[in-house]
Amino acid sequence: MSQDTARVEQAALETDRESNPVVALMRTSVGRNAGLVVALLLICVVGAITAGDRFSSTDNALTILRLAATIGVVSIGMTFVIIGGGIDLSVGAIVALSSVWCTTVSTQTMAADTHWSVMVLVALGVGAGCGLINGLLIAYGNIVPFIMTLAMLASARGLAEIISDKKTQILGAGGADVSGFKEFFNREILGVDVQIWVFVLVAALGWVLLNRTTFGRRTVAVGGNPEAARLAGINVKRHTVYLYVLVGVCAGIAALLLVAKTTTGTSTHGNLYELDAIAAVVIGGTLLTGGRGTIVGTVLGVLIFQTLTNIFVLNNRSFSEQQLFKGAIIVAAVLLQQRLASRSST
């Protein structure tokens, strides 16, 4: 190898190295996640100081996790879509439609004879169906994801209002036996709610899917460099469809959690979930341009937001103040992310 080549490589290596060890660490995903853990711990310290025992109790921790579960499941799906180079604004509306559709099923008299698992299948099916429509029109209709899912946001919630006649549907109002459903989702396993277990399970499956399977590898390739992925033989369009179906199914799961928790299905469920999910994903270090992101980061992002909310509530601060603070955190996180990104690429 010529000296020239060696010199170029040396230069490349040097740009890869970072003099500041903190910045160097923060550029790795492990480092970024460690930073998020530190942030979460600091927030917990603030919680402990301002709210004392009301904050630092097992019960409160479970409350935070229970509230985090629904939005957390959606955020896991959103992580995949964003790493894959897309975005889904319709998750909240899909949650609403799924919740309405599956409670409608539970209110039919004919449902009296069927098992509650039908409700589960309906919720997941509605989510997958909406995702399929999103995915097909984005991949094969060449509609930009932002616009397509914005349209789905409007339509899905509209359909939810039509089906429910804008009324809140009580679970099993028609006489169907839904006690099994309620029991299942509100049970505790090892002292922890099933709701939380569902979140843990979805996050774990998401991690495995992203890091250990061909699906995850393709997602990163498609989001990181779609042209290179295509020329390498990956069916980019088909994969894009899968990603939107995946996030749709996650929205369906979130709908089930909500229905179980509130025992209702309504067209107002899941309001603004898309924004909370995107915020959690972004805080978690996933690049909005695609190609890079972690499940652990997203989970930490969800927990950070939920813990903050909890502290605000315990201190009797208003929802408006929460929102204000949330916005500031998003901006700060993105600014930090951009600084790190601009150092790593030339």
Added chain:
Amino acid sequence: MTTTPTPQPLLQMTGIIKEFPGVRALDGVDLDVRAGEVHCLLGQNGAGKSTLIKVLSGFHQPDEGTITWDGQETAFSTPAKAIEHGVATIYQELDLVPHLDVTENVFLGHEISRAGFTQRGRAHQRVRGLLQRLGHPEISPTRIVGELSPASQQIVSMARALSHDTRLLVLDEPSAVLDQEGVKNLFRVIRDLTEEGVAVVYISHRLEEIREIGHRITVLKDGRTVSTGLAVADTPTAELIKLMTGRSIEYVFPPRTETPRDSREPVLEVRDLSLAGVFTGVDLTVRAGEIVGLAGLVGAGRSEIIETVYGARRASSGEVHIDGKRVRRGSVTASVRAGMGLAPEERKSQGLLLDEAVFKNITVSSMSRFARLGFLDRGEERRRSAELTASLDVRPDGVTRAVRTLSGGNQQKIVLARWLLRDCRVLLLDEPTRGVDVGARSEIYQLIRSLADRGVAVVVVSSEIEEVLGLADRVLVVREGEVVHESAAAEIDEAKVLDLVMEGKVPA
């Protein structure tokens, strides 16, 4: 060419070096431009022309080297600084705001205003004057730029350049969007400007244009100045092409395998392949163990041909067969499944996931082999990748490092390793040594030959005629979307290929 340029250099660049991670885009470029001359910049794609322009217009800062402007050493630290000095650049991709009107575009960033209010009347009047001077008074200052033809948009760009006090005008392939009449007008404008003492740096692939408008020529190759200050009048076209495509160093090409080609099975058969408006009626047969080269000038349709064979572009007609089986049209996935592989021209943007690990880039096309029920065996992936990188002598080794940190030659080896891993039957290589350091090229040639010796059918596209002739067993010459010649590489020499690619392009 009646004007005699003054010998005083307006701009002098010496020893300009610009490095990006993994590649040295400029490796010692010298350029001197005199007031009142048209200085032509020649070079193949990837020779460093665009990077040089960006250094000149303040977008990039050189790592080494000096820029002397009007006798004083200067740094063009920002685009604004360069404009201030009087350097105006018209890029190939015009940088206009499509939804604004002509006047707004011309004065973008230096609006004529008083107390914060734009003075539209005065601005329109000045724009009218500029357009008049550019020979296009018919363009209305209030037209929305996006509605104008590309040629007219270029005029608007020029008007913008002239709205500043321009002393050096850089034109990057300005004739690409123009018809004959437009080119004539462009030349008239350039002549007017040079008579006023403005210096012009003119970039074009069209040698006949350079002959018509240029005074002196600088040829770039592999980020270096091959030749500078050549007088246009004294330099034959053939020599220019040789400078651009030729090699500064002699390369050792691996010996060809002595097998009568008809004795082997045809692997790739392309029949009457066409892509509307780009190329027509391409027939191509490549046998196992054979390397076929496509020679031709940039824009002749070489890359488009192999991209269409690969299914990355959808053919308008024709068929592609591998081992006698027809491959579905316009589907890369089907082509890869049938046993094809492509090393694309733009390695970084089309070939690699730069931020991902080496092993992930290698296994990306054969993931299912490492997966059981979708779960990847990462240990096995790394092990196989490490074997390949070791056998290809990728340096530095280590399959978990990001591909971005490798040099061009080693990145190319990663792309080849990807297809080696798949045991592909047909390998399509587009400019396989572009951006590859001089030292690593012979290695790439050896590698390509050894692939062929294993029975792979190889198609190589290259702008370097010597490379095609040295590497390939058989050569196809492409001109303006048509294969105009086919023969064994041994039966044709450089001069003949030059004649063929230039035919009809250069007035005898």
